[in-house]
Amino acid sequence: MTFDRYVLRSYLYVFTMCFVSTFGLMVVIDLLDNVDDFLTATRGLGPVVLLGKIVEHYAYQSIFFVARAGAVILVLSAMVVLILLQRSKELHPLLAAGVPMYRILWPIVAGSALLNVLLIVNQELLVPKYAHKVHEARGATTASAHIVESIYDHSTRITIDADSLFPAERALQNAQFVLPAPDLVDDLTILKAKRAKFCPATGNHPDGWLLTSVAPPLASVALTMKGESIVRPVGERGDAFVATPVRPDQLYRRASSYSFLSTREILGRIRSPAYGPVSVSNMVVELHSRLTQPFINLVAVLLAIPIMVRKESRGLVLDAGVCGLALGLLFGLAQGALYLSRAEIMPAELAAWLPVIVGGTMSAWLSWMIRT
DSSP: OHHHHHHHHHHHHHHHHHHHHHHHHHHHHHHHHHHHHHHHHTTTSOHHHHHHHHHHHHHHHHHHHHHHHHHHHHHHHHHHHHHHHHHTTOSHHHHHTTOOHHHHHHHHHHHHHHHHHHHHHIIIIIHHHTGGGGGOOTTOSSOOOBOOOOEEOTTTOOEEEOSEEETTTTEEEEEEEEEOTTTTBSSOEEEEEEEEEEEOOBTTBOSEEEEESOBSOGGGSOBOHHHHHHEEEETTTTEEEEEOOOOGGGGSSHHHHGGGSOHHHHHHHHHOTTSOHHHHHHHHHHHHHHHHHHHHHHHHHHHHHHHHTBTTOOOHHHHHHHHHHHHHHHHHHHHHHHHHHHTTSSOHHHHHHHHHHHHHHHHHHGGGGBOO
């Protein structure tokens, strides 16, 4: 048990150091290129505010860095621990005592499973909560505006557009909602509003947008019966509520926005009739990829163990090179399969599970090579 704790502690320590070094290198490179943005945003506020903005920005960026690079660092840390254990000759006494190699190294697999849980928590809880921070301007003291990509709601046939979007506030500036005829209105109508704020569903209240200072006034719009259930007047100031499941993240960087959603949100959007077949197909691929990623990480660790501690080793450098090549091919297969799935050449289910099947087969086939 003492050696198990030692190996587990070493693995977690190496993972922490790998994360700090790689993320620190990214911070240094990014800060050297963009320090002027921080200086401009905090001009006249002093060095303390400047330092605070830098720390705040990269603290949020660390969440997304873990989501992107966590799997690679997890496997790389396992390789480093295996190298250190062999260089220090700590495996020989236990092997001489008759302890199987997989029993000696099981804390690495357990540590990988523990880190997988932390990566899942980060992806499901932290990334969706702070997704708007990923595109925030460096050092900004106010909410950043983004160019809007107009979207068509397939369930209500409403087209949504605006001059700019503020993700942190979930609001649109100079919004335009095109109501189709004859489904919602007798004649094609464009509702314009100085500001539109997204309101998530609560109880019997559906998802939708609250439009402020609507023009033309809603009282002058000839709504159909279906239109009255979707477009509703609010208060006495000429505001309106438009019920639609289209959320703010769908209005900018739409091609990658679903990667910042939780699995529950992805499932809800797949079932929603508001999104087109291309968006649904991409979200299905993302869903299967997310479900299989923890298994790919564990399979990669199990594949690295027999290669790094194999019989008749010709040296740690050569073993590390062969292991890196094998893991590169495994992760390359995963990315290539996902690309073929997005291109609708391969089914999403096969693309997601193919690396697990191939990697698991290879790790089982190479198990005979492990040192005893």
